[in-house]
Amino acid sequence: MKFDPKRYLPILTWGRDYNRSALTSDLVAALIVTIMLIPQSLAYALLAGLPPEAGLYASIAPIMLYAVFGTSRALAVGPVAVVSLMTAAALSNIVEQGTMGYATAALSLAALSGVILLGMGLFRLGFIAHFLSHPVIAGFITASGIIIAASQLKHILGIDAQGHNLLELTFSLVAHLPETNWITALIGLLATGFLFWVRKGLRPLLVRIGLPQGLTGVLVKTGPVAVVVATTGAVWALGLADKGVKIVGTVPQSLPPLTLPSFAPELIGQLLLPAVLISVIGFVESISVAQTLAAKKRQRIDPDQELIGLGAANIGASLTGGFPVTGGFSRSVVNFDAGAETPAAGAFTAVGLAIAALALTPLIYFLPNATLAATIIVAVLSLVDFSILKRSWAYSKADFAAVLATIVLTLGLGVEAGVSAGVGLSVILHLYKTSRPHIAEVGQVPGTEHYRNILRHDVVTDPSIVTLRVDESLYFANARFLEDKIQSRVAGDASVRHVILQCSAINEIDLSALESLEAINDRLREMGVQLHLSEVKGPVMDRLKRADFLSELTGKVFLSQYEAHQCLLRLVGQSAPQKPTVGLT
């Protein structure tokens, strides 16, 4: 493959056609996203257990780098709720929150995650993300949303509480409940209530008074900024910080600092598994958003290049005082709705946030933590959606089991255990399903060349010829099942002389299955029964020819089932066709 710089640097494609019209659109979108991102970034830093400025820093360099390497025109990269929660869970197992080591470990986690994403992109390993099934992700996001909301209750109440799962958090909250700071609680509950009202009540109101849809959306998104301004003002004016209301306090006025993550082997060892999970979850979230938005404009997303873009963004975060980032749902949708046409909008957002980091941080000195917590709670509760349970129950019990396990284990044991169990269970259930494939004994529909299941259709068969159709590729997990089925079908029925395997639904035969076919062939030979194949697909046949199986086969390979049946009927002496007497049990 020729090296094509445009493949690895999508900026070369859209940058060349950049014009004044795109510039205007991108600037407008950037302004709106910047206003929305300021409180959100601060809040997610809090959720990740880091100082608020880390949230701003994590939104600057990563956005720039994604603009260079990413393929989505509208994706906005930065801290997101679930990844911030996973960051907190990973780090607080290792270092104490609030220490320098914690911030350094966050850099290492971002660097590690960046390297993993970059590696997956360069080696085209994006398929690893496919092992996360949709229902498992849905269950995981719902459970994470609940844990995040619960983890923020301590800020709303002004108390201390710790825990990485719902049980720990609940116990801890209840134990500390008597220490509630009532002024903090008042601010927190008012802020939460107001933000909920903005979402549920303001939007219909604005629509009713005739504001255009687009402007309504923007106004609703500025709700958090209004709350930030109002509560900060109240704390400052009423001197509430002296009455125990916890505030953000001094935030350095600075551009993102240059930082160096630690690569101490012990630390990297402890962070490896969390980094893999964060990378995969972050990638899956991001690519779903990117593809949904791209489809609206018939644009193309290259998943492997997306991995490179997100990898670069995370490495950027690790070098500029940030923490793990990914493409966020709400910010990307706002960016898209506000008219962003190219990744330059992201770059302008980064400039806006850099100005905020330099100039606006003194203004948030009196911002209460409770306000940030309210922002998070309202944002994540929209992620909580138990309908996946009902939906999967109706569609497939196996999917339901995986979702339920993911939700229960995430709530009960935490994010890492939950998502690992979900993935493991999905794989096991899938293997289990394909390990017991549907195997139908078929007969001829009278007067046609069609063969159908003898249990469902009125077909004719010959007692000396058994035809089995396997509705699944043959591989190690179901090879022995086929052996058992054939053995039990033939061993008990002395009239059988020929077994035909109709291979029309077999897309692959792996070496295990080949050896099972050989064993079946040998065992049938011992019983005086011939084994035949019919309707073998081209690629499967190509592979069988590379092995000795076809020369060992006691019977023949027929192009069609009809041909096989006719030929064998002549062979067994035209015994009159009759209704089947023994079915496959």
Next chain:
Amino acid sequence: MKFDPKRYLPILTWGRDYNRSALTSDLVAALIVTIMLIPQSLAYALLAGLPPEAGLYASIAPIMLYAVFGTSRALAVGPVAVVSLMTAAALSNIVEQGTMGYATAALSLAALSGVILLGMGLFRLGFIAHFLSHPVIAGFITASGIIIAASQLKHILGIDAQGHNLLELTFSLVAHLPETNWITALIGLLATGFLFWVRKGLRPLLVRIGLPQGLTGVLVKTGPVAVVVATTGAVWALGLADKGVKIVGTVPQSLPPLTLPSFAPELIGQLLLPAVLISVIGFVESISVAQTLAAKKRQRIDPDQELIGLGAANIGASLTGGFPVTGGFSRSVVNFDAGAETPAAGAFTAVGLAIAALALTPLIYFLPNATLAATIIVAVLSLVDFSILKRSWAYSKADFAAVLATIVLTLGLGVEAGVSAGVGLSVILHLYKTSRPHIAEVGQVPGTEHYRNILRHDVVTDPSIVTLRVDESLYFANARFLEDKIQSRVAGDASVRHVILQCSAINEIDLSALESLEAINDRLREMGVQLHLSEVKGPVMDRLKRADFLSELTGKVFLSQYEAHQCLLRLVGQSAPQKPTVGLT
């Protein structure tokens, strides 16, 4: 399901028809197997790190119990090489060899393995064993054979050496080489050489002088007994035990003792994973032998009942001073060849071995360990077969990778790491293969109702209609791959108005894939493209009807691809069919 005692107690089936002819056959077979088993049992006990009598005990109660519960007429249950090696590997990580704790832990391992097998049988979980692919087992057995042979060299040379993988063993052997006891080495090498000659040279000789095939086989199998007699006699007559030749020594003259395995939680925790591996490997080995032998007489093996039989055998071993057992290949074949007709032959063998344990043990006081080691080496080297590497290389690179990893990791890290890696890699490679299914863009073979790959066949298509045929069931691991493929095919080609998914090879659509189809449908709608399905299988359609997808679908579901194509051609205004210009990349 009605409870049928005959299902769980196969003895009720064969026991009722038992007659004098079967009795005679079984008695002859039992005599031959008993003679063969005496040295083999002692040797495998040595391999497992246990006193020699444990090997006899492990062959008595288990055989009896299998005769009651097992479904194979010819399977002989007892200690086997690979399971004995795995027992040694599991136990010596926990307790020191030669201590009382070691023997007790062996009982616990057998009990745990018995409970696991029994549980798998009662809950019909035999499919778990299917996750071991044939090539992985072949690689594992080959590597285990090498490790076993290497582990016995210390007895041949009369030195100390430790290690659970080839590297450790080799280093240890080389380090202790100067301590070689030359008399022991002479006995060991002569015994090994003789046993090899019996296998390779004696058989052709006997056949040449006209002995019948059956008798030849029996005589060859008595080779180990001859070596035992000769070397024991030599050590006794020449007083070699005083010259440093290690001998078996005092073996208690007793029937199998009643023993109670320890169920200390810590011990059980440490033994759980090894017990699972031993159970699964043992079951796979056993069922393969059982099915091969059953096929020769058109008998049926019930895999779930086999689990119950082997579970009972292992629990029996744990209560009578034994260690983990399973159905052995060579002893079962000898039993079968010698004419065993029912599991009663096994029971008679057990009686024979009980007599040996009671009466013959004083005779083996002077039996040198080197002779037992020679017996093991010659037995296991027949398991070593690297041809699986060549075979899998020719057939499938994925299978080759799994085999190579299993062999290398088993030799390099030991049996547990090797087999775990093999299973893991098989699963991952399988998921990888099915995560990138073959997706063909198809067109109409002119003048027919057939549709074929546009890259391979001379077909006609319409630029506004794209038909894709997916040759795999749709599930979470390939759902997103399909999304990417469709998006990249359609996004770059503005002439497309209809996408048809030909579902003829799709055996299942899980919830993830359903959600991907919904996403595809939504994204195509945004692009002004309709999505249609054709040739959906009955069970897949049943399930789709339970979801909202069909009402959301922008296009239609057609019974046949031909019908879909004709209908859409009319819809797009009969633009003349033409050769395809854009293919699926």
